[in-house]
Amino acid sequence: MLASPGTAVDSHCPYCALQCGMSLTRPRADVTAAPEVRPRDFPTNRGGLCQKGWTSAAVLGVSDRLVTPLVRGESGELEPVSWDAALDLVASRLAGLAAEHGPESVAVFGGGGLTNEKAYALGKFARTVLRTPNIDYNGRFCMASAAAGMNRSFGVDRGLPFPLADLGGAQAVLLLGSNLAETMPPAVQHLAGARAAGGLVVVDPRRSATARLTGDPSTGQPAEGVHLAPVPGTDLAVLLGLLHVVLAEGLADREYLEQRTTGFDDVARSVAGWWPERVESVSGVPADELRRVARLLAAAAPVHGGAGAYVLTGRGVEQSTQGTATVTASINLALALGLPGRVGSGYGAITGQGNGQGGREHGQKADQLPGYRKIDDPAAREHVAAVWGVDPETLPGPGLPAVQLLRSLGTPTGPRAMLVHGSNLVVSAPDANRVIDRLKSLDLLVVCDFVPSETALLADVVLPVTQWAEEEGTMTSLEGRVIRRRAVVAPPGEVRSELWILAELARRLGAPEDLAFPADPAVVFDELARASAGGPADYSGLSHARLDADEASGGSGLFWPVPAPAPGDVSDPQVTPVTSASDMSGHPGTPRMFLERFATPDGRARMVAVDHVGPSDDVRPGAPFYLVTGRVLQHYQSGAQTHRVAELERLVAEPYVELHPVLGFRIGVPDGARVRLTSSRGQVEATARWTDAVRPDTVFMPFHWSGIGSVNQVTTDATDPISGMPEFKVCAVDVTPVPDASLVALRQAQDPPGTGLDRLDQRGDRDAARRKKELST
Numbered sequence: 001m002l003a004s005p006g007t008a009v010d011s012h013c014p015y016c017a018l019q020c021g022m023s024l025t026r027p028r029a030d031v032t033a034a035p036e037v038r039p040r041d042f043p044t045n046r047g048g049l050c051q052k053g054w055t056s057a058a059v060l061g062v063s064d065r066l067v068t069p070l071v072r073g074e075s076g077e078l079e080p081v082s083w084d085a086a087l088d089l090v091a092s093r094l095a096g097l098a099a100e101h102g103p104e105s106v107a108v109f110g111g112g113g114l115t116n117e118k119a120y121a122l123g124k125f126a127r128t129v130l131r132t133p134n135i136d137y138n139g140r141f142c143m144a145s146a147a148a149g150m151n152r153s154f155g156v157d158r159g160l161p162f163p164l165a166d167l168g169g170a171q172a173v174l175l176l177g178s179n180l181a182e183t184m185p186p187a188v189q190h191l192a193g194a195r196a197a198g199g200l201v202v203v204d205p206r207r208s209a210t211a212r213l214t215g216d217p218s219t220g221q222p223a224e225g226v227h228l229a230p231v232p233g234t235d236l237a238v239l240l241g242l243l244h245v246v247l248a249e250g251l252a253d254r255e256y257l258e259q260r261t262t263g264f265d266d267v268a269r270s271v272a273g274w275w276p277e278r279v280e281s282v283s284g285v286p287a288d289e290l291r292r293v294a295r296l297l298a299a300a301a302p303v304h305g306g307a308g309a310y311v312l313t314g315r316g317v318e319q320s321t322q323g324t325a326t327v328t329a330s331i332n333l334a335l336a337l338g339l340p341g342r343v344g345s346g347y348g349a350i351t352g353q354g355n356g357q358g359g360r361e362h363g364q365k366a367d368q369l370p371g372y373r374k375i376d377d378p379a380a381r382e383h384v385a386a387v388w389g390v391d392p393e394t395l396p397g398p399g400l401p402a403v404q405l406l407r408s409l410g411t412p413t414g415p416r417a418m419l420v421h422g423s424n425l426v427v428s429a430p431d432a433n434r435v436i437d438r439l440k441s442l443d444l445l446v447v448c449d450f451v452p453s454e455t456a457l458l459a460d461v462v463l464p465v466t467q468w469a470e471e472e473g474t475m476t477s478l479e480g481r482v483i484r485r486r487a488v489v490a491p492p493g494e495v496r497s498e499l500w501i502l503a504e505l506a507r508r509l510g511a512p513e514d515l516a517f518p519a520d521p522a523v524v525f526d527e528l529a530r531a532s533a534g535g536p537a538d539y540s541g542l543s544h545a546r547l548d549a550d551e552a553s554g555g556s557g558l559f560w561p562v563p564a565p566a567p568g569d570v571s572d573p574q575v576t577p578v579t580s581a582s583d584m585s586g587h588p589g590t591p592r593m594f595l596e597r598f599a600t601p602d603g604r605a606r607m608v609a610v611d612h613v614g615p616s617d618d619v620r621p622g623a624p625f626y627l628v629t630g631r632v633l634q635h636y637q638s639g640a641q642t643h644r645v646a647e648l649e650r651l652v653a654e655p656y657v658e659l660h661p662v663l664g665f666r667i668g669v670p671d672g673a674r675v676r677l678t679s680s681r682g683q684v685e686a687t688a689r690w691t692d693a694v695r696p697d698t699v700f701m702p703f704h705w706s707g708i709g710s711v712n713q714v715t716t717d718a719t720d721p722i723s724g725m726p727e728f729k730v731c732a733v734d735v736t737p738v739p740d741a742s743l744v745a746l747r748q749a750q751d752p753p754g755t756g757l758d759r760l761d762q763r764g765d766r767d768a769a770r771r772k773k774e775l776s777t
Helices: 056-062 083-101 118-131 144-154 164-169 185-196 235-250 255-258 264-271 278-285 287-300 325-336 379-390 402-408 432-440 500-506 521-532 544-552 646-651 662-669 740-749 755-761 766-776
Strands: 010-014 022-027 035-040 071-072 078-080 107-109 135-137 174-176 201-205 225-228 309-314 346-351 417-421 444-449 461-464 472-476 483-484 623-628 656-659 674-679 680-691 698-702 730-735
Touching: 010 164, 035 056, 056 278, 078 346, 083 107, 083 174, 083 417, 083 500, 107 118, 107 174, 118 135, 118 472, 118 500, 118 521, 135 402, 135 461, 144 325, 144 346, 144 730, 164 185, 164 201, 174 185, 174 287, 174 325, 185 201, 185 325, 201 287, 225 287, 235 278, 235 287, 235 766, 255 325, 264 325, 278 287, 287 309, 287 698, 309 325, 309 402, 325 346, 402 432, 472 521, 656 674, 662 680
Parallel strands: 107 135, 107 417, 174 201, 174 309, 201 225, 309 346, 417 444, 444 461, 623 698, 656 680
Antiparallel strands: 010 022, 022 035, 071 078, 071 461, 472 483, 623 730, 656 698, 674 680, 674 730
């Protein structure tokens, strides 16, 4: 039941994995009225919100909100229909395709913004009703390399295996490939301690807002850290060089390495050839700066009496064909300094999407079952099948990871239908033109969304679904903290929850009555908890009732694993059964992991030797510049939500390309002019912004736009061989001016081809730009 008007309800921001605490108040008796948003003191945001959070309620009532099912009619346009008509059509088409081509002919693509309950139900639906192995989600674009690296080294993947607030006490923080100041502004306050100690180290080819937190030596103010600006795609070489210095100068924690790790000797041999001067020749980072950073980190490590150090990675280094290797090298460096598994120190990966952590734990990934179990593990299959009430032999095996799945759509051996939930592939997938072509080749594309996103506009059937403030459920933050999402307003029109949609489709597709798909999120969570029991991500000691009771008593969520007690186990007062909402005597959760042992068979962390290779699409004649991509403060992911918020759209209304003034002058692209980026996959156009915050050999473009400004039309879909993550963050492009339309018209009317104005268009100096402007006016 919805709270009455004027009653504040505690919930969380719908955007990133920081999951900032906020309170929502419905101002009027109208149950669909947008709530008022106020920040709430919560450990991750401590009362702060970014611009996206402050304006989040505006998305609930956008003018083009989807409020009724749509089906593409004979006219080729999407037309409103009833729910029965839409679901009957979807079920009939899915059943027909499966009967003719097998269950593998249907694919499912999920999203990292879905609640834990919806992510769980989607994975269950794919594997028990559709019986298809072809399910993956957009978290493959986000956390796959971090997950692969942490699983390999630690035996489990939890983005931050410690509370985010722990960063505040650190003397040094090494931050690679993450622009926290723009992607998660409230998180910056947790870096204050490292900044005060001069220990914030940011590795980024741009002098981003986060890199500027290290200080500006030109101002004469005391430095708060160090900014390293490597050649794009060479972060791994920098990490190998840092570890080389740590070992060469005797700064490693030898006792920790002996007691808590394996594989050190192989790693030590592998970095022996990465002395600082060699790293400088590859990455451009000065050798003296490498030595300075290695010593700074070592001085902060507990073994040398420091207050603590952290190594953190983000998408900038993980979205790479050597992303898993880069994460592994980061972990190796942290282990050599004795950081993981110690209070106040460690390694972590900064999860991006709102439920990027929980979304990958409960069955959306191609190779996983709930509880972060492997789908090819017989014991895992047996356990989950028993919870679902099916024969484990009927469960499909591993499917294709996202990029391979998308490539296979509509091919002779690939899926002929796909259901998309919580993802805008047309904008967010790499090599977007090929993705669009594959989506168009499908016999059936069904998209669940709340606005007509670019992907929804390609669909045969569009189903309108609830969003954050209209639904109950749970999310899991970047720290592994399980928290409650609460409904404050009623959905408009005929909008339905995906849990209801999956239940209706299961019934229409002939699922047995005992194969339950409840629409109540609390009931779904209870089943999720049972399915996760004993797995790496164990939620079995949790329920909506317990999370509500925890919050009512002043708590702020519980960190997994939170196991339930074994039947009859009363030996530990911390693991007694949770019998009511007021019973808080269950397992207290695990804020800090690895304090006693790692989640490996022998309890030791695995150090794995890796080497630098470089990006798959390196600079060359015809594509002589690096392109790096990223986010801006005001927009989120594909922009489907934030472009519909007038306040955010006014602040950053169009895509742009950052380029160094030296590069702009050399190629004849003035500040504010149109510029074209061309790769072997396509081309994009945007407005040029001159800035010395980017390297002269590099251009930067955010990825929040579609159409001619969609940067993923030029990015590569080459993937990491272990994680399957695409190499979004670096590729080779040519950068050229876009001829002014008025100048082109003037040339065509007054100047024969090959004469003055045509030659002028090729010149790359300021005088040429000035003369072109004069002629065009």
